[in-house]
Amino acid sequence: MTSAAIRHEAGPPDIAAIAEQAIARIAQRNPALNAVIRHDPDAVRAEAVRLQRAHAAGRPMPLYGQAFTVKDNLWVAGETISQGSRLFRDFTAPEDAWAVARLRQAGALYLGITNCSEFACKGVTVNLLHGMTRHPQDADLTPGGSSGGAAAALAAGIGDLALATDAGGSARRPAAHCGLVGFKPSAGRIPLGPGFAEPVFGNGVIAPMARDMAALRQAFVVLAAFDPRDPASCPPPPALTSGQMRIAFSPTFGLDAAMDGSVRDGIAAAVDALRAAGFSIAAATPAWPDGLGEAGFMPLQHAGLAALYGERHRREPELFDPDLSRQIEAGLALQGSDVAAVLLLREATAQALARFFGDFDLLLGPTVPCIAWPATQLGPARIGGRPAAPRDHAVFTPMFNHAGVPAISVPCGRDAAGLPFGLQIVARRFADDLLLDFAARAETIFAERGLWTGVTS
Known part of the structure; x- marks a missing residue:
């Protein structure tokens, strides 16, 4: 049962019961996961009382009854926020990040802080300060990273939403590995900050995660707004409509990337299910610049x-x-020209996608090329039968951050051992609502055909 399912008969959600359920769930599941690294049961109960009073007073609260966690690189006022680093082990956030404040204003119940890799810059979730986060299905495996704590907690039934970040796939990949929905919006759609400096210049975005599309879309409606304190923030774009959606599928996004057979076949089956439901899907790949990867x-x-x-x-x-x-x-050891070369590659990547989305509305492909791997390794030793470098598991996500376009991972299958993977859906910049509409339709189609593999705990 999710938190929002606890309701009085014909009445509002029982926020006190939701708080107690979340507290119990953390006590039950978190010791084996190490997903939630800071949690104060008394503070959760006090927050529930505050929300209950505000709701009774008639304040609009579209997320009343939802509970959420926050990744350890986003500020929560009065909390120790460390970015998984010993450098910040004693740092107390002076105020809420905009997205945290927005969820609280909308009535969502804050539960605690989830683990992430140091500075959110690794594809597994482990650090010297808080240790290792484990996969909720198999403690020997990683949930991925850097938002592995957020994904593991959510997949274990802790909260209804997870507030994470994504600078190269940090929310989409853990979502795929844990059977969740993970959304990287267009750059600027959700205000970023106040908070820590961003290591990957211009890439990081607030990335909500949920168990299903309904919860994710509800959160995005609350979070997507303009805030002048974020220089990258943009006013809501005009609604984008498309009669017959032009959809492309690229099995490896045109990259020379190995894939596990179960993932490759599962993604193809998901695309076939969409075609069977009436969508016309062409085979097409962006004309990427040299050096992309x-x-x-x-x-x-x-x-x-x-x-x-x-x-x-x-x-x-x-x-x-x-x-x-x-x-x-x-x-x-880098020179200025090395950095400039990457910035030029980023610009060429954005231009390649802009040209591609002149012909198509959506691009489909894998989120990850493999299922979850041993938690003690930076990446799987082999992918698709080929020796894998430590970052080969992350091959299908970073280019969409560098281009600033929206991308979402939705569950669409499991391997023979029951470990999930996801279909990644990408759209042109600011077509977030079009993307979410299609993802919700895909969710329904996959559920009807037994392909929707999201968690239900």
Whole structure:
């Protein structure tokens, strides 16, 4: 039973019961997961009382009865927010991030902080400060990263929504690995900040996660707004309509990427189900620029980490995750022309997608090329029978961050062991509502055909 399902007969949600259920759920599931790293039961109960009084006073609360968690790189006033880093182990957020405040104003019940990798810059969720987060189906596996704590908690029935971030797939990939919906909106649709400096310049967005499309769309309606304090924030765009939607499917997004057979076949089956439901889907791939891929984009993250934390790393390298140390050192070795080359690649990527979306409304493909892997590894040792580099699991998501376009992962299948994966749906910039409409229709179609594999706990 989800939190919002607890209601009085013919009345509003029982927020006190929702709070107690969430507290009990965290006590039951979190010790094995290490997904929620900060949680105060008494504060949750006090927040429930405050919301109940405000609701009784007639304040509009579209999310009243929903409970949510917040990733450990987003500010929550008065909370220790660490970005999974020993550097910030004693940092207390002076105010709520805009998105956190917005959910609270809408009546959602704040539950606690979820774990993330250090500076949200790894594809698994482990750090020196809070340790490792485990997959809710199998404790030997990772839920992915960097929003693995958010995904693991939500998949384990902790809360109805998870407020996460996505700078290269950090919400979409864990959502795919855990059977959830993970949404990266267009850059600027949800205000970002106030909060920490962003290591990957211009890539990070607020990314809500949910168990189903109804909950996610409800959250996006609340979160999507203009705020002048965020220089990237934009006013709501005009509604985009499309008669016969022009949809493309690219099995690997045109990249030379290995895929597990179960994922490849499952994605193809999901696309076949959409075709059988009446959608015309063509085979097409964007004409990507040379050099597109993780290796081409990662220097920007390395440079950002070096600029933010390089001096501290020189003085106290023991404070950093060894993998983050390698990234910082790589960033310190870069030249200005190296960074400029990535910015030019980013611009060429955005232009390639803009041209593609002149011919199509939506692009379908995989979110991840593999299912979840052992939690002690940066990535799977092999994908599709081929030896895999540590970031090969992340191949299908970063280019859409660099282009600023919206992308969503929806559950569409499981492998023979029951581990989920997701279909990624991408649209042109600011076509978020069109994207969400189609994702909701896909959810219904997949459910009718037994392909919707989202969690139900």
